[in-house]
Amino acid sequence: MSAKLLHFFPTPVIVDEVGDAEALNRELEPLILEQHKRDSGLKLSNRGGWQSKRDFPRWSGTAGRRLLDHASAVASAHTGHRPDRPPPQWTIDIWANVNTSGAFNMPHVHGGSYWSCVYYVRAGEGEGGQLVLHDPRMPALRMHAPGLRFRDSGPDVRTEIEPKSGLMVLFPAWLLHSVEPWFGEGNRISVAMNIRAALARR
Numbered sequence: 001m002s003a004k005l006l007h008f009f010p011t012p013v014i015v016d017e018v019g020d021a022e023a024l025n026r027e028l029e030p031l032i033l034e035q036h037k038r039d040s041g042l043k044l045s046n047r048g049g050w051q052s053k054r055d056f057p058r059w060s061g062t063a064g065r066r067l068l069d070h071a072s073a074v075a076s077a078h079t080g081h082r083p084d085r086p087p088p089q090w091t092i093d094i095w096a097n098v099n100t101s102g103a104f105n106m107p108h109v110h111g112g113s114y115w116s117c118v119y120y121v122r123a124g125e126g127e128g129g130q131l132v133l134h135d136p137r138m139p140a141l142r143m144h145a146p147g148l149r150f151r152d153s154g155p156d157v158r159t160e161i162e163p164k165s166g167l168m169v170l171f172p173a174w175l176l177h178s179v180e181p182w183f184g185e186g187n188r189i190s191v192a193m194n195i196r197a198a199l200a201r202r
């Protein structure tokens with residue numbers, strides 16, 4: 001058959017193995033654990049575990065700065081702009097997460113942001129804890145013929161990314177996502193970011 005399958009309107013998800021992550025994580029981990037001891041943190045989409053306040057840049061030193069710069073560069077590399085407008089200037093809200101066994105995140109989006117980003121400082125040994133990305137076309141995909149699928153059109157309803165130390169993931173902030181319960185020994189440590197664009201005047 002000569003019919004061609006084209007994919008339009010994709011959802012960009014960027015998966016990046018950060019160079020020199022081992023050294024970066026060796027610096028970040030003790031700073032995050034130290035802050036965890038000092039501060040009771042925030043309770044948002046996380047169930048169990050600890051989420052820092054948004055003051056990460058104040059206590060994360062040069063390692064935190066390197067991580068911010070890397071995320072900013074990845075966001076810029078994957079963001080286009082109209083020729084009559086300047087490239088985006090990013091403002092980044094950044095925080096740390098320390099999960100213990102059984103912790104998870106409810107499905108949520110990051111309103112008021114352009115990109116969402118997560119970086120794994122220590123993925124930890126254990127089961128579960130996958131980052132789940134939910135198909136933004138739900139529930140439309142299931143309304144008429146729930147048993148049918150568009151063939152060869154990518155993941156169905158949801159897809160999972162397996163955390164790994166040193167991995168950075170960026171995706172549109174409007175994309176619904178959640179984190180499966182993680183069961184393991186010790187801590188799973190990650191850093192999350194809201195990468196916001198300064199809005200240009202029309």
Ligand SMILES: [Fe+2]
Pocket residue numbers: 108109110116177192
């Ligand atoms: Fe999130």
